[in-house]
Amino acid sequence: MVYQILVSDPLSEDGIQPLRKADGVEITIQTALTPEQLAEKIHEYDALLVRSQTQVTRDLISKATNLKVIGRAGVGVDNIDLEAATEFGVLVVNAPDGNTNSAAEHTMAMIMSLARNIPQAFHALKHNKWDRKSYVGVELKNKTLGVVGLGRIGAEVAFRAKGQRMNVKAYDPFLTEEKAKKMGIGYGTLEEVLQSADFITVHTPLLKETKHLINQKAFEQMKDGVQIVNCARGGIIDEEALYQAIVTKKVAGAALDVFEEEPITDHKLLELPEVIATPHLGASTKEAQENVAIDVSKDVVTFLTGGLARNP
């Protein structure tokens, strides 16, 4: 029996070596299929490997009559209809650790860029403006970083922020006083974290409970002049509420790697000088892409050939 595996989003070539080397599997790489084209051919495959671009909807899964496993090369599985996968008996595996470091480093880069207006100043200089007055920043030292969601990435960001001599205060429903103490950080309710932070960074998954967790009410609780970062998922921060909070000067700056709808190029938030952004680059390092592709490829092969997947 030869299992057919479709890779429908760009994955690291080094990372998919476990698939290339495995006996009894054949890989097809087609990363530019339209949803309609994918729906037409999905019945030919036993496994589907995606990043975040392919939307694995109920409709697609219902047409995938031979599909046994979906591998998500990354953390977030919000582009996969998990309920439908379960209903149709399709296993979903992800790669929860491989891009933690990259996402944490990107978050720190965003915080530092925000604090020192680096993207805006660079943009001005590229346009022949030597402007030192407009880009006076703030130091991170002794400022409070509020971390909402202290999982893998949130915790790595917290460690790094301490290295910048920031005070860190986190909110996570699973965070205990003991754990916070061990990590040398403070903890509080969401409201307490929002009230005390100079910078806020969100690192929760996008769930029903976290959709628009940072909404108008949350912005009202924050300090005037707060700066906010989202390198987790679009939709955790309510974009309309963020826009209003920036134009009314409640929020002094925002750094966004993710958006409620992706891809986007024209968005009213991007027109504001206080907003800096990247096109979902948190996990886009050579190392992370290799890690997540290796992890998920191994799991998919193991599962197809009768073993137990590590990250179901």
Ligand code: NAD
């Ligand atoms: P994780 O599962 O390790 O951590 C998530 C944490 O959020 C958990 O500790 C959980 O208890 C907490 N949480 C859940 N609901 C919460 C709530 N209502 N309030 C506060 N905390 C809550 O996940 P992770 O690997 O740290 O990833 C975090 C986020 O980053 C995910 O959304 C993931 O998809 C995203 N991500 C983005 C990129 C990128 O390219 N920008 C890269 C990797 C991960």
Ligand code: MLT
């Ligand atoms: C993830 O959830 O792992 C990230 O958003 C990165 C990606 O989508 O590849």
